Amino acid sequence: MVKRSKKKLKKKSILYSRQVVVQLTVCVLTYQKFKCKWLLYKSTITINKTLYLYSSRYQNMNSNSSTAPDKDANFECFYTEVKEIEKRDSVLTPKQQIDRLLRPGSTYLNLNPFEVLQIDPDLPIDEIKKKYRRLSILVHPDKNQDDPDRAQQAFEAVNKAWKILENEVTRKKCMDVIEEAKGRTDIMLTEKRKKAKREGKDRIPEDDPDKYKHAIYVLTMKLFADMERKRRDLAERDQEERKRKREAEIEEEEMNKVQKEWQKNFEAWVDVVINGVNIS
Template sequence: MSFNERPTTSKDTSFDSFYTEVKEIEKRDSVLTSSQQIDRLLRPGSTYFNLNPFEVLQIEPGATVEEIKKRYRTLSILVHPDKIQDNKDRAQTAFDIVNRAWKTLENDVTRKKCLDVYEEAKERTDHMIAEKRKKLRKESKGFENIPEDDPDKYKHAIYVMVMKLFADMERRRQQLDQRDQEERKRKRETEIEEEEKRKADLEWQKNFEESRQSRVNSWHDFQSGASKSKKSKKQKRMHGMIVPPKFKPESR
């Protein structure tokens, strides 16, 4: 995905709500209580926040696999359903989210894809900043600062772009899954149709063979009956008449 590609415009209202309500990136507190961690993982907008496994585990993208694994173990213990007896359902949901994030980052291929999202988010943000500066220069306001000159706001802009890219990826995944399901459904319907046609052809062939034998038998019966009828008629003619002797001329 190139940073020159224009970001996808989302019509998803829940994402728009999430996008506008994102606050300044807070300092990650690794000592949140079990209840606080569950609330964090299931908070409003969590559907989009939790697409980012680094966000779920509260760990920086530059962390090593061992550091990620250590963080996963700590967090999974905090939200484990066995630990939260008063609300096991919410705890189970939170635990599944944490486990899914670890499985994503544990795998070299999927972890690389997530890191690529961060890299692209930085490239897009830098491109956006460059366009802002270009616009200010055209307006003879090149001396003015832009919000992203503040390091925290620059980091926040990258953070927002990261979340948006993860959301875009998820939407594309869902679209591909839907197309794949529709294709499998169409293929299955075609297979069923062909199977039904094959069965119909076999049934027709079977009925044809059976009726053919019946027709052959009927024809044989007919031929046999006709032959017997002719013989019977001949015999009746023979039995119902006196056949005179042949006339012989008298010799002198």
Template sequence: MSGSKEAASSSRSESFNDFYIEVKQIEKRDSVLTSKQQIDRLLRPGSTYFNLNPFEVLQLEHDTPVDQIKKKYRSLSILVHPDKNQEDRERSQTAFECVNRAWKVLENEVTRKRCLEMYEEAKERTDHMIAEKKKKLKKEGKGNEKIEEDDPEKYKHAVYVLVMKLFADMERKRQQLEQRDMEERKRKREAEIDEEEKKKSAKEWQKNFEESRQSRVDSWHSFQSGGAKKKKKEKKSKAGMFVPPKLKPESR
């Protein structure tokens, strides 16, 4: 029993050592970008726009395998971790959260696939744009002329720019749906409150109606009783009144 515990402990120790060595190797490899440089990069002007792309956040190509993505995430999260940047804790916390969000998107198969689809769409659109440019040049008799995107780096940049636009479009649509959903929930809640108020008013009216029933009955009885006494009194008064005899015409 003791031997199995020691073996398990040894195995955990080896796993930790492997992880520690891996992290140190990653830190050494990425030492060209210090913690401060990474924090500055992730919080630079326009970062809200650039950081929509998780591959941009982790400084990776879109075809990077998941295991390599995880390694880069580990190294970057260590560099910007608040505990490692006590003198700039608030900014490092923001950068750390940004790195975590990027990893959560890319570790999930569904969301990672959606990101890859945007790269494919950007490539298709760029290829279409290039074909249109060349078609136009051909019509103008300049079919042999080179275009900017014939340079691999320029082509890559054109795809990159379009990818960023697609991520921005996706975020805008997400915000619009969120706003619409919030407004719909607000409208439903207002309708529920209105319905509750109507039910409350109806309940209070019914309660007041029930409570005043006896009062109305008593008033009616009192009214009827008073009317009967008045009629009886009138009859009695009429009975005590002097009624003159009817005069007969004289006969001659």
């Protein structure tokens, strides 16, 4: 009994020591990588929760298995999942958000305000505002002194998205685009399913929820891009029309000036001929 208790105590001490090493290592790496106290605190909480959950699972695994290779494999699995959590949380870092907002094609990708703020279109306006504030703080130039120019561009993109969504009229237009994309996608997939059925296929790739969502996303981006092109074309036509009108006004003013000058000269000539007035 004494030997068994010593073995159990030894196993627990090894487990806890590994947990402490992993926790300290991840915290130090997180601090060195992001140089941000709040992120360090957040990562520590996340890792502590994960350590608590997996320590119990790890102990249960050890109770059912006595071989050292199994223990190492379980610990490696646990450590890998911790790193995945760290990688997932790192998406919210300022640099990565700036890179996301300024990635190639962002001119058209950022036309969708829901995509800019990374929110669901059905989210209430209060929640949208909270998301906007968090994101605007992350990419604010004052918080990114190492790259203020790109941070300013990202900050402007976030502000523009919020201005669109806080206005009921423009937000409704965006929602109409989303609904149109869903409707068109459903029609397109219905035809695609019919074609697949004629070919003897039971499913299409878009039957997968993720691929269906991606199809809607692609069409949504296309519709926003088309809407922006139409807006630009309309603005260009309006500008050309105003320019044409202004040129016509200038031409008319010149004609009036010439006519007045001619009338003045004509009246002077009449005075010379009729009244004999000498013009010096």
